[in-house]
Amino acid sequence: MQPEIQQRVKQLRQQLQEASYAYYVLDAPIMADEVYDRLYRELQELESDYPELIAAESPTQRVGEKPATQFFSVKHNIPLYSLENAFNLQELAKWQERWQRIAPPLAPPCQGGGQDEISPPLDGIAPPLTPPCQGGEQDGISPPLDGIAPPLTPPCQGGEQDGISPPLSNEENKEITPPLSKGGQGGVSYVCELKIDGSALALTYENGVLVRGATRGDGIAGEDITQNVKTIRSIPLKLNLDNPPPVVEVRGEAFLSLAVFEEINREREKAGEQLFANPRNAAAGTLRQLDSKIVDKRRLDFFAYTLHLDEDNEEKTQGESLELLRRIGFKVNPNRKICSSLDEVREYYEYWDTERRNLPYMTDGVVVKINSVGLQRQLGFTQRFPRWAIALKYPAAEVPTIVEAITVQVGRTGALTPVAELKPVQLAGTTVSRASLHNSDRLSELNLHIGDTVIVRKAGEIIPEVVRVLPELRPENAQLFQMPSCCPECTQPVVREKGEAVTRCINTSCPAILRGSLIHFCSRDALDINGVGEKLVQQMVDSNLVQSAADLFDLTAERLMVLERMGKKLAEKLVSAIARSKNQPYARVLYGLGIHHVGSVNAQLLTERFANVEELAAVSAAGIEGVYGIGPEIAQAVYQWFRVPANQSLIARLQTAGLQLHSEVKSHNLADKNLQVAGKTFVLTGTLPTLKRDEAKDLIVKAGGKVTGSVSAKTDYVVVGEDAGSKLEKAQSLGIELLSEAELLELLET
Structure with missing residues (x-):
């Protein structure tokens, strides 16, 4: 291999990593989307041509090729405890009294500008630029989110105005622990952070590379969801450290922004799926998806809040740890504050109890932590909670x-x-x-x-x-x-399948089902028929003008004019809009059919793989699952939909009406597909006798299979040529079936 190729791969990864950090963590893009996409495709192509260069930290490895079959339990290196809750300020004060009773004697508080000891920075990381307060007090507020001003601390006793310290030189850039005022213990400060309403994650990095992401579980062990965690763009696959420690543990919260949550629920509503009750449930359910492609589409975000290092490298305060997390590549919530008393904690809490409604994500309280990491270690844990932190919850309305x-x-x-x-x-x-x-x-x-x-x-x-x-x-x-026991719309008996909480009407002629299907079919993301809304659909169904989506294309202006307030001009306009919808692309028509789990994105994926509806209707569930981005549940729903006679009749009528049920992509010969190849994962290794690697790959893909660059337990076949290396050895150790070129060609022909 040419050295310049290795260098180019390294350069591309660095550029993409820096662009992702700027976009997802700093919210300050440094690269246009089209440039990022071009560089990403170049890296994909190089890794495809030289699979030995694929690395776990590569941006191309964020989304897995094949859905997992199950999640496995994994023990946390450090227990991931939940927090004790306080539901009012009196309970918060009692928590402070409890930890003070068992705390060891503390050093005298800072007197007018003294400094806490600062641990040396990790190699390759500059020390934090946190300005000390000349009079012994520190603001401790990171830059607020746009449009939200955090509360200011009281003016510093040493002369600063409005609680903001002046800029200092690099020689002065050390953090100070301010004295505790009112009700605290001298020298102790608290870090207040917003409690994000999501799902806790434990991340493990070895030599700077993400090797594991796990759920909280019972605090001792959780589920290994590493592949899903990798899809979260605000979680770095590689730490920004020149000489990282052997092991770094990071804890934080995965969550959905309100905008993304609402978008997901709109898509689920259009697809006929049950809506998520809240962003927390949506985030938790997303993280437990077996198909990482679904997780990737839902755009989870992440705030880091805990950093575990060995004691030689560990920061002295929680405030320093948060700053270090930010500098090594993590997104850290900027709306945090160092408080020197419970009075300041109360001010912070009351401020955000009001202002949280302006945040772009859900928060259900404030987390109060003792700032000193040394004191945290001394206080330790109960059987369930850390003694040095508590969650002060907002009152629910x-x-x-x-x-x-x-x-x-x-x-x-x-x-x-x-x-x-x-x-x-x-x-x-x-x-x-x-x-x-x-x-x-x-x-x-x-x-x-x-x-x-x-x-x-x-x-x-x-x-x-x-x-x-x-x-x-x-x-x-x-x-x-x-x-x-009967449908309130059509009076037909309803059913409740075993294991389901939902009762359903299964009468395909039910007016409610028909109305919902027609509204979806005509919606903006589907056929986009202007003028056909809920009220008109209700009229057309009630008057028996329309009994399926195909009936729309038989309507004339004269027939529509029987409807209330439907004049000739409006009727002709509607007929023209319906006629224009025949030109909508195949993907929109497929989405408009309302197949369970098939939103607009999945419809696009299916139409890119299957060039016409005949191909899609004829392929097996396994063949559908072989499409990148389509999981087993979606594949089964699509397969079963095409087995229903009423749906087959609908497709035939839509074809007769002239709708676009084919795409411009090259059609794959169905005879080339078979269950031994469709949906299977292949790895090519060594030099084949007659086929070039790309030729073999094309043959497999056209037959419905997938080709990946590395061998794992999820690999179905390894095609072996001359000079096969470590991939052959790994396949043998895993018991994966080996194929020669001749055996591959024979398999493709069966």
Whole structure:
């Protein structure tokens, strides 16, 4: 191999890593998207041509090729404890009293500008530029998020104004632990951080490279979800350290921004899937997806908050640790503050209890930590919590109201959802008159009666939910609600599959299912038929003008004019809009069909792989799963959809109507596909007798298989040529089936 190729790969990784850090961590892009994409593709091509250059820290390795079959338990090197909760300021004060009783004697507080001892920086990392306060006090506030000003600390006793220290020279850039004022123990300060409402992760780096990401689990052991963790762009695959310690442990919170959460729920609603109740549940569910491609699409974010190093390298304070985390490549929440007393903690807490509604993510409290890492070590842990930290939770906004009725909605997938119709009440700045009750199990759990007084809150500050019933206020004649045994829309019997909480109508002619399907089919991301909305769909279904999506293309202006307030001009306009929709591309039509789990992104992936709907309808579930980005659940849903006679009839009618059910990509011959190849993972090693590596790869891909550059337990076949190296040895050790070129060609022909 030419040295310049190795150098180019190294250069590309460095450029992409720096661009990702600037974009995802600093929120200050340094590279245009098209430039990043071009460099990324170049790196992909080089690693494909020279798979021996693939490294775990490469940006191309963030998303796995094949879904996992299960997650395995892994023991944490350092226990990942949860935090004790305080629900008011009195409980916070009691926590301080407890740790003070068992704390060892502390050194006298800083007197007018003295400095704490600072640990030497790690190799390759400059010391933090945290200016000390000349009078012994420190602001401790990192730059706030745009548009949100954090509270200022009281003015410094040494003469600074507004709690902000003046800039200092590099010789003065050491952090000071301020004295504790009011109710504290001299020399002790607290670090206050926002408690992000997400899922805790434990990250392990060996020699600076990410080797493991795990969930909290029970605190002693969690699940190994490394491949999913790698998809989070704000988690570096390689630390920004010239000489990293052998092992670095980082803890933090994976979360979804509110904007991304709402976008995910819109996509799920369009796809007929159950909505996530709140960003925390969505983040937790996303991290446990077996298919890392799904995780990648959901754009999780991450804030780091704990750094574990060996004692020789460990920072002296939590504030220093957070700064070091930022400098080695992590995203650290900027809305933190060093407080010298519980009074300052209270000010910080009360400020963010109000301002948190302006944040782009959910926070459910404030984490208060003793700043001194040495004191943290001395205080240690109880059986469940660290003694040196506590979570001060925000009060949840809850209000009582009365359930006036319970209605049942039928979605486009047939799911029956009970909804509490409430006496209107103000909650978190909005009027709430309805709250989803989710399913039968939740109804049984609540033992809900019509007329009950209930406590309502906004789940995750967004979705109204019934928290509990107040049975002592129940009227004597209150009636227990039972889920209907027949669909409220079509009166046909409903079913509840074993193991499912959802009751469904399975009548494909159900008006509610039809209405939902038509609205989805005509929506902006599907056929985008202008003028066809919920009200018009309701009219067309009620008047029997339309009984399937295909009926739209048989409509004439004369037929539409029978509808209320439908004049000739508007009718002609609608017919023209429907006719124009025939030119929408194949991917939009496929998305518009409303196949379970198939959103616009998955529809695009499928149409890029299968050039026409006949190919897609004929392929096996395994063949569908072989498409990059498509997991087993999605593949099974697509496969089963095309097995339903009514859906087959719909496709035939849409083809007759002239819709685009094919793409411009080269069609693959279905005869070349077989279950022995479709969806299977191949690795090529050595020099083949007659085929070049790219030729062999193309043959496998056209037959529905995948080719990767490294051997793992997920590899199905290794194709072996002359001078095969370590890949052959690894395949033999794992018991993976080996193929010669002749055997590969024979397999492709079967």
